Amino acid sequence: MTPQTPSQAGAAVKAADRAHVFHSWSAQELIDPLAVAGAEGSYFWDYDGNRYLDFTSGLVFANIGYQHxxxxxxxxxxxxxxxxxxxxxxxxxxxxxxxxxxxxxxxxxxxxxxxxxxxxxxxxxxxxxxxxxxxxxxxxxxxxxxxxxxxxxxxxxxxxxxxxxxxxxxxxxxxxxxxxxxxxxxxxxxxxxxxxxxxxxxxxxxxxxxxxxxxxxxxxxxxxxxxxxxxxxxxxxxxxxxxxxxxxxxxxxxxxxxxxxxxxxxxxxxxxxxxxxxxxxxxxxxxxxxxxxxxxxxxxxxxxxxxxxxxxxxxxxxxxxxxxxxxxxxxxEGVVEHAAHIGATVLGPGLHELAGRHPSVGEVRGLGAFWAVELVRDRETREPLVPYNAAGDANAPMAAFAAAAKKHGLWPFVNMNRTHVVPPCTISEAEAKEGLAALDEALSVADEHTV
The missing domain is CATH 3.40.640.10 (Type I PLP-dependent aspartate aminotransferase-like (Major domain))
Structure with missing residues (x-):
């Protein structure tokens, strides 16, 4: 039997998923889940070798990162x-x-x-x-x-x-x-x-x-x-x-x-x-x-x-x-203390700095490794970048933002008109800054939808 290439293995995983897995919170024929090959620390990757810094911690649960x-x-x-x-x-x-x-x-x-x-x-x-x-x-x-x-x-x-x-x-x-x-x-x-x-x-x-x-x-x-x-x-x-x-x-x-x-x-x-x-x-x-x-x-x-x-x-x-x-x-490993430190010295200041340069950012708020960036069309009126509970075409600006983040190696947590910055609590300063740099690029895409 000829061994599968990584891409073939990924395709097989995707095919079995689409044939048999019923996903939560989804219209089943409208989703395209990424086939994940592995994860370690603050990163995960697919079968084609694309590596992502995980600013979602899964669903905000991988507090000590993957595969400790x-x-x-x-x-x-x-x-x-x-x-x-x-x-x-x-x-x-x-x-x-x-x-x-x-x-x-x-x-x-x-x-x-x-x-x-x-x-x-x-x-x-x-x-x-x-x-x-x-x-x-x-x-x-x-x-x-x-x-x-x-x-x-x-x-x-x-x-x-x-x-x-x-x-x-x-x-x-x-x-x-x-x-x-x-x-x-x-x-x-x-x-x-x-x-x-x-x-x-x-x-x-x-x-x-x-x-x-x-x-x-x-x-x-x-x-x-x-x-x-x-x-x-x-x-x-x-x-x-x-x-x-x-x-x-x-x-x-x-x-x-x-x-x-x-x-x-x-x-x-x-x-x-x-x-x-x-x-x-x-x-x-x-x-x-x-x-x-x-x-x-x-x-x-x-x-x-x-x-x-x-x-x-x-x-x-x-x-x-x-x-x-x-x-x-x-x-x-002082993970709790590290979360407080990374929030106070890197994530918080870095996000506020981005807010000062991107008109799409209405507010930054959070603690530790738990932050939200509120995206708006208009800072003065605070109109959200997309309507409440938007779907389909109405959600296009947030979808474009998320796609830009992934293009730059960042997997974002997106909900309604916000992106949440919730990486593993063990994220290093260098990794956090890498994520903020990718977020900077993605926010430029969100800026295109402001007034």
Missing amino acids: PKVVAAIQEQAGKLATFAPAFALEARSEAARLVAERTPGDLDKIFFTNGGAEAVENAVRMARLHTGRHKVLSAYRSYHGATSTAINVTGDPRRWPSDNGSAGVVHFWAPFLYRSPFHAETEEQECQRALQHLEDTIAFEGPATIAAIILETVPGTAGIMVPPPGYLAGVREICDRYGIVFVLDEVMAGFGRTGTWFAAEHFDVVPDLMTFAKGVNSGYVPLGGVAISGAIAETFARRPYPGGLTYSGHPLACAAAVATIGVMAE
Whole structure:
């Protein structure tokens, strides 16, 4: 049998994908997925030898980069020792992963319920809150994404909710603060904070405080735009929840495990929620894993009352071994500190410098290795480069921007009228500058669509 060339191998992978793989969030006949041959560190490449600097970290999960040898070895070792086992038993990898996560969560979030990913974490956090309070309603922000399972997609605020929004999930959406596109006509962060908190208070009053089980917020919203909340906002939400007996849930699926330059983004705001969801960076996505970190009060609810929820693969040994190794690597190599440093000294300053030269950049915002660049047609009016939830021809300017980035060896994270700069938290200064140079070239294409 004649050996395949790399191009032939790539074509075979692509053909099998197109014949049999059903992709998420896609019209199946309109997509052309890249056949990936390999990845290492901050880069991946295709079968034709094209190499890309990954400014997406996969789906913002490869926090320690691809193929870290210590994590790969830990998965291999666990597979040789105990590849799988049921969740009702105490296992070394599971116990140690739970201990290491609890050691890093704020406050008394010391009990860990493991899931297979972030959406299931949100599903179970909402269930816990409803059972703990005996209430049903959940409040969440319009600019949010919490997952694609039944409850999580209803809790989500962005347009991906619309096709599955059946109105039966007891979810009420509200406006969280976002000064650049303020729904409150605020002119300062202080005004935005105060008016957003008042809006939340008013929403609670009209919905009935005694009907509300939980308020769920992404600590720093991810896919919806990386809007860092103004000082005092999350503390204000915590106070409101305490006053009305509402469970405060922080979703750290994307923002957690070093992404913002702290172990959890809540540390930036000195806030402790009642429940915290996590996934993605907990083991850099090497094996699917998520979870809910649970406060003492909510854990006590289920001390003698069975919790009516579970998953066949909860705390899967391979996933937990990967988490133990990943957290170890992050501690040993100072990954969290490096994310803070690269954000403060390279990514943040570099993006602001680009904003000064490109009329298509309306705003730059972020923390650590978690940044968004808001692209606009007109800086004065702040008109987005493409309409909200644009598709087809209406999205052409963003498609042209993305194509230009890829042409220069950068794989961008593009959503609506934004590009997010979310590389692995381990990205070097030289790699970060390489990515910014490619972004500079791509923004010149976006500039062509400004007025």
